[in-house]
Amino acid sequence: MSVSPARFEVKTASDGMQTLAVSGDWTIWTVNDVAERLKARTLAEAGSVDLSGLGTVDTSGAYVIDRLINRPDRDAPLEIVGASSKMERLLGVVREGSRREKFDEPHRPGVIMLLDRAGRGAVDAWKELLGTLSFIGETMATLGRLIIRPSRIRWTSVVSLMEEVGIDALPIVTFLSFFIGLVIAFIGANLLAMFNASVFTVELVGIGVLREFGAVLTAIILAGRTNSAFTAQIGAMKMREEVDAMRVTGLDPMEALVAPRLIALLVMTPLLTFAATIAGVLGGMFAAWIAMGISPILFIERFQDTVPAQHFWVGLIKTPVFAMVVALVGCRQGMLVEGNVLSLGQRTTTSVVQAIFLVISIDAVFAIIYYLIDV
Numbered sequence: 001m002s003v004s005p006a007r008f009e010v011k012t013a014s015d016g017m018q019t020l021a022v023s024g025d026w027t028i029w030t031v032n033d034v035a036e037r038l039k040a041r042t043l044a045e046a047g048s049v050d051l052s053g054l055g056t057v058d059t060s061g062a063y064v065i066d067r068l069i070n071r072p073d074r075d076a077p078l079e080i081v082g083a084s085s086k087m088e089r090l091l092g093v094v095r096e097g098s099r100r101e102k103f104d105e106p107h108r109p110g111v112i113m114l115l116d117r118a119g120r121g122a123v124d125a126w127k128e129l130l131g132t133l134s135f136i137g138e139t140m141a142t143l144g145r146l147i148i149r150p151s152r153i154r155w156t157s158v159v160s161l162m163e164e165v166g167i168d169a170l171p172i173v174t175f176l177s178f179f180i181g182l183v184i185a186f187i188g189a190n191l192l193a194m195f196n197a198s199v200f201t202v203e204l205v206g207i208g209v210l211r212e213f214g215a216v217l218t219a220i221i222l223a224g225r226t227n228s229a230f231t232a233q234i235g236a237m238k239m240r241e242e243v244d245a246m247r248v249t250g251l252d253p254m255e256a257l258v259a260p261r262l263i264a265l266l267v268m269t270p271l272l273t274f275a276a277t278i279a280g281v282l283g284g285m286f287a288a289w290i291a292m293g294i295s296p297i298l299f300i301e302r303f304q305d306t307v308p309a310q311h312f313w314v315g316l317i318k319t320p321v322f323a324m325v326v327a328l329v330g331c332r333q334g335m336l337v338e339g340n341v342l343s344l345g346q347r348t349t350t351s352v353v354q355a356i357f358l359v360i361s362i363d364a365v366f367a368i369i370y371y372l373i374d375v
């Protein structure tokens with residue numbers, strides 16, 4: 001297809017008013033030369049621009065024409081004549097995209113700027129808290145409806161997600177928990193040896209893994225692995241407008257997307273925590289065997305005699321709360337994804353950070369409560 005060069009011509013009417021008539025194809029390939037000539041041309045007497053002779057126009061050409069219409073050396077923009085509706089829309093889009101602020105940001109002292117950022121951060125945190133509470137309420141209402149009518153639960157999705165978040169995560173959870181137990185035992189061996197109390201490494205490993213490390217480590221791994229997967233999955237559906245399509249067809253995204261993920265995590269997180277606890281104890285037993293010569297039989301016997309079972313239940317009770325945090329944060333951030341990849345990446349990052357922050361914060365609250373009730 002042949003390309004017509006971009007041209008312009010100044011026409012003078014009988015009353016002396018000038019009209020700038022543009023013609024040809026105004027595209028990225030043709031506007032460079034004509035743009036330079038337009039800059040050098042004085043158009044003080046021109047009152048309008050005629051766009052009826054335009055051929056093909058892209059955003060580069062529309063930008064040059066818009067700069068011509070709104071020249072800074074004129075008090076008022078040129079009147080547009082002969083523009084098609086498509087051309088008017090293109091000029092509007094280009095004008096909106098190239099709009100510049102006309103004022104300079106006033107200089108403010110550093111303390112004021114610091115307070116301004118702190119205030120904006122506090123407002124954003126408050127809005128995030130309200131949004132999270134609203135999402136929790138909506139999720140609880142959805143679960144209530146599903147409890148009343150269990151036939152609406154998508155069991156196929158639940159079982160598939162249980163495999164994804166539970167069985168597939170089992171190797172990494174047990175692997176890392178084993179080495180955490182190993183590290184705790186080696187640290188205890190070095191510290192307790194100073195007091196000739198190396199045998200108490202068994203209690204250190206048992207109480208530490210059962211009460212804290214098994215549950216918290218599992219939740220953090222799920223926050224990094226499963227939480228991000230939930231956000232990415234739902235966010236990709238939002239980008240492809242599949243969530244909107246669900247609503248149009250009468251499906252509730254909370255029932256179809258959020259509830260199955262929450263149920264799957266509520267079921268599998270305690271099981272993963274149990275596996276992590278066993279793996280952590282085995283890691284501590286292995287380290288005690290190597291570093292201090294405590295045989296596995298002696299380790300198990302002392303473990304049974306000195307570590308109460310209540311520590312196991314203290315750790316396990318926290319897991320449903322951690323599961324809800326991971327599921328709700330991941331699903332909510334996925335629902336907030338907009339129609340671009342940048343938003344998906346930002347929401348995924350926010351999802352992981354929020355989940356880990358909340359897991360550790362909630363664990364601290366549990367620790368305070370257990371201390372107050374002496375458990």
